[in-house]
Amino acid sequence: MKTSNHSSIKIIFPIISFIFLLIFSVESKSPLDPYKVLGVEKDATQRQIQKAFHKLSLQYHPDKNKDKGAQEKFAEINNAYDILSDEEKRKNYDMFGDARGSPGFDGGNGGNSGGHTFFRSGGPGQSGFRFSPDEWQTMGGPSGGSKTYSFSFGGNGRPSSGGSFEFDIGDVFSNFFGGGSQFGSFGNSGRSHSSFRSSPRSIVSINSQMYKKEVTDKGIAWLLFSYAPSMNGMEHYESIVDEVASSLKGLIQAGSVNCEVESSLCKELGIRARNRPRVYVYSYKTSEAGSLLEYTGDVTVKDLKSFVQDHLPRFSKRVTLGQFEAESVTVEPLPKVMLLSTKKDTPVIWRALSGLYRKRFVFYDTQVQDVSDPRLKKLGADELPAVVGWLSNGEKRILKTGIHVKDMKSTISDLGSVLIELEKQNKKIASTQSTKPQADSDKEVIPLLTATNFDAVCGDKIPVCIIGVFRSFKGREKLQTILSSVSQKSLLRRQNPASGPRDSVSYALLDASYQSSFLYAFDKSGFKPSDALLIAYKPRKWKFSAFRGDITSEEVEKFVGSVLNGDVQFSKTRQKPSLK
Numbered sequence: 001m002k003t004s005n006h007s008s009i010k011i012i013f014p015i016i017s018f019i020f021l022l023i024f025s026v027e028s029k030s031p032l033d034p035y036k037v038l039g040v041e042k043d044a045t046q047r048q049i050q051k052a053f054h055k056l057s058l059q060y061h062p063d064k065n066k067d068k069g070a071q072e073k074f075a076e077i078n079n080a081y082d083i084l085s086d087e088e089k090r091k092n093y094d095m096f097g098d099a100r101g102s103p104g105f106d107g108g109n110g111g112n113s114g115g116h117t118f119f120r121s122g123g124p125g126q127s128g129f130r131f132s133p134d135e136w137q138t139m140g141g142p143s144g145g146s147k148t149y150s151f152s153f154g155g156n157g158r159p160s161s162g163g164s165f166e167f168d169i170g171d172v173f174s175n176f177f178g179g180g181s182q183f184g185s186f187g188n189s190g191r192s193h194s195s196f197r198s199s200p201r202s203i204v205s206i207n208s209q210m211y212k213k214e215v216t217d218k219g220i221a222w223l224l225f226s227y228a229p230s231m232n233g234m235e236h237y238e239s240i241v242d243e244v245a246s247s248l249k250g251l252i253q254a255g256s257v258n259c260e261v262e263s264s265l266c267k268e269l270g271i272r273a274r275n276r277p278r279v280y281v282y283s284y285k286t287s288e289a290g291s292l293l294e295y296t297g298d299v300t301v302k303d304l305k306s307f308v309q310d311h312l313p314r315f316s317k318r319v320t321l322g323q324f325e326a327e328s329v330t331v332e333p334l335p336k337v338m339l340l341s342t343k344k345d346t347p348v349i350w351r352a353l354s355g356l357y358r359k360r361f362v363f364y365d366t367q368v369q370d371v372s373d374p375r376l377k378k379l380g381a382d383e384l385p386a387v388v389g390w391l392s393n394g395e396k397r398i399l400k401t402g403i404h405v406k407d408m409k410s411t412i413s414d415l416g417s418v419l420i421e422l423e424k425q426n427k428k429i430a431s432t433q434s435t436k437p438q439a440d441s442d443k444e445v446i447p448l449l450t451a452t453n454f455d456a457v458c459g460d461k462i463p464v465c466i467i468g469v470f471r472s473f474k475g476r477e478k479l480q481t482i483l484s485s486v487s488q489k490s491l492l493r494r495q496n497p498a499s500g501p502r503d504s505v506s507y508a509l510l511d512a513s514y515q516s517s518f519l520y521a522f523d524k525s526g527f528k529p530s531d532a533l534l535i536a537y538k539p540r541k542w543k544f545s546a547f548r549g550d551i552t553s554e555e556v557e558k559f560v561g562s563v564l565n566g567d568v569q570f571s572k573t574r575q576k577p578s579l580k
Contacts, residue, residue, distance in 0.1 A: 205256055211265060221253075223304075396473070467535040
C-alpha cells in the first residue's frame with residue numbers, strides 16, 4: 001500500500017507542479033499597457049484616445065488586414081480602448097494596474113487558511129479543475145484523497161457558481177502542446193468586446209418611441225447606425241460615428257439602434273440584417289420632411305463627415321441682395337433673416353439653424369466681398385459675419401455682427417437666442433396690426449420696385465409710373481398708405497380722343513438706400529436731401545417730373561391729376577433708369 005501511495009504521489013506531484021507552472025506563467029506575464037497599445041500618453045484626452053483607436057483599428061481590422069497577427073492585434077486595440085474609454089476602468093488601471101480595481105493577485109485573507117486557496121478535480125469522468133478561494137478540497141474522486149494547495153490568480157477565468165474559476169484541463173494540455181492561444185485570450189470566453197461595452201456619451205440608444213418623438217421631423221439631422229451585438233466590427237463603426245458626432249456637435253445628433261431589441265423599429269425603417277452595422281443620416285436636404293438615407297461609402301471619419309455635412313438642412317435660400325429685394329415685396333407673416341458672410345456656400349451653422357427654426361423664420365444668406373462692401377453700410381452692418389432681420393412689416397433689425405465661432409454648439413445657441421428675440425418683436429407688431437381698422441387691410445399693396453419687377457411695373461408698356469421714394473421705414477409706411485389710397489381713385493386726363501378715355505397709371509415704391517444709382521439717372525444729386533418724394537416717370541419718352549412738396553393724400557392726388565392732364569412740366573432723364 002505504501003508503495004502504491006508513494007507511486008501515486010510520484011505521479012501526482014509532477015502534474016501539480018506542471019499546473020502550478022502554467023498558472024504562474026500566465027500570471028507572471030504582465031498585461032499589456034493600454035496606453036502603449038494605443039500609443040498615447042497617460043494624460044491623453046478622450047479625443048486623443050478616440051483618434052488613436054480609430055487609426056489603429058483601421059490599420060489592423062481583420063476585414064482589411066490579412067497579415068498574421070492582425071486579428072490578435074485588433075483584439076488588443078479593442079481591449080485597450082475598452083479600458084481607456086471608460087472613466088472608472090481607466091481610473092482603476094491608473095491606480096492598480098488593473099481595470100477592475102484590484103492588484104490582480106489574491107494572496108488570501110483571514111479565514112481562508114492562511115492566505116492559500118485550493119483546487120480540486122471533478123468526480124469520476126470529469127477532468128476539469130475548479131479553483132475556489134475559500135475551502136480545502138480533495139483530489140482524486142469520491143473516496144477522497146490527499147489535501148493540497150492552489151492559488152487564486154485574479155484573472156478573467158470563466159465564472160462559475162460561488163465565485164470560483166474553472167477551466168478544462170484537457171484544454172490546458174492540448175493548447176500547451178498544440179500551440180493554441182487559450183491563455184492569450186483567457187477570460188474573454190469568446191465574448192465580443194461590443195457585447196458588454198457601453199456606447200460613447202455622444203451616441204444615444206434609440207427605440208421606437210424616441211425615434212418618433214426626437215428624430216422624426218424635428219429639424220435637426222441625425223447620424224444613426226443599426227447593429228446587432230454579435231456583428232463583427234461594431235467597435236469600429238461606433239468609434240467612427242462617435243468621432244464624427246463629436247466633431248459636428250451642435251449640428252447633428254447621433255444614435256444607435258439595436259435591431260435585436262428594436263426589431264419592429266428596424267422593420268418599419270426598412271433596415272435588414274447584415275453581417276455588419278449600417279450607417280444612416282436622417283436628412284432634410286431635399287424636402288420639408290426628413291428622410292432616412294443610407295451611407296454606403298468607406299467607413300472613415302473624413303468620408304462620413306463629408307456625407308453628413310452635405311445632408312444638413314437646406315432651408316436657407318442663397319440669393320444676391322438684388323434678388324432679396326425682389327422677394328421682400330411679398331408680404332409674409334414670418335420675419336425674415338439673412339446671413340452676410342464671405343463664404344461661397346451657405347455655412348453649416350446657418351444651415352443647421354434653418355432646420356431648427358424653419359417654421360418660424362424665412363432664411364436667406366448672401367456672399368459679400370469684405371467689410372468694405374458698400375452694401376454692408378446700406379444694411380447698417382459694420383463687421384462680418386453679420387445677421388440682419390426684417391419684421392413682417394418690413395422694419396429692419398441688425399441682429400448680430402462680427403460673429404465669432406467658439407464652438408458650433410454654443411454659437412448655434414447664441415444665434416438661436418437672437419432669433420427668438422426677433423420673433424418676440426414680430427409678435428408684438430402683429431398684435432398691434434391686428435387692432436387696426438379693417439379698412440386698412442382692404443387697401444392695395446404698392447410693390448417695391450426691383451430689377452425683377454421693373455419691366456412689369458414701370459416698363460415701356462406703361463405710359464406713366466408714379467414712384468414713391470423713401471429713405472426710412474416711416475417714409476415707406478407713409479407713402480404706402482397715401483399711394484394705396486390715391487391709386488384706387490379715378491384720375492382722368494383731359495379728354496383726348498387719340499389717347500382714349502383714360503391712361504394707364506402704375507404705382508411703385510423705391511428704397512433710395514439700395515437703389516441710389518437709379519435716382520442718379522434723373523438727377524445728379526440723387527435727390528439726397530429728400531426723405532420722401534414722388535417721381536412721375538414716362539418710360540417711353542425717358543422723361544420725368546419730381547414732386548418735393550408736402551406729401552399728403554390731397555397734394556399727391558393733385559400732383560397725379562396734373563401729370564395725367566398734362567399740366568406738369570417733364571424733363572429729360574440723364575440716362576435710361578435701370579435697377580441692379
